Amino acid sequence: MLFNIFLFLIGNKWAISINLVVGALFLIPIIPVGIAFANEVTYPLEEPVIVGFLFMASYTIGFILALVTLKFTEIKQIYGLMVLPCCSAVAAFISLFVKEDLRQTRLAH
Numbered sequence: 001m002l003f004n005i006f007l008f009l010i011g012n013k014w015a016i017s018i019n020l021v022v023g024a025l026f027l028i029p030i031i032p033v034g035i036a037f038a039n040e041v042t043y044p045l046e047e048p049v050i051v052g053f054l055f056m057a058s059y060t061i062g063f064i065l066a067l068v069t070l071k072f073t074e075i076k077q078i079y080g081l082m083v084l085p086c087c088s089a090v091a092a093f094i095s096l097f098v099k100e101d102l103r104q105t106r107l108a109h
Helices: 002-010 013-027 030-041 047-075 077-095 103-108
Strands: none
Touching: 002 013, 002 077, 030 047, 047 077
């Protein structure tokens, strides 16, 4: 993502596009993995309930993130681009504290 910001600063639109497409190809498989992990962590609850809450939360956070990014972009375009790496850094830091309590897998054995 930081590489995209560098490409944006030098103005290479083709390299930005190719880099974003390659990044998206690696991002798509994370969705079923995240849903499966959420189902494992919240085992007694049914899968449709978990998926519904996940998508509801993701749409809400995405809407708020879009508004924040828009406000930063109105100030200066590079500020809008910097919102996403900052969110990624915060998410990576928070994920360090996630305890993998896989109840369903533990009960199956």
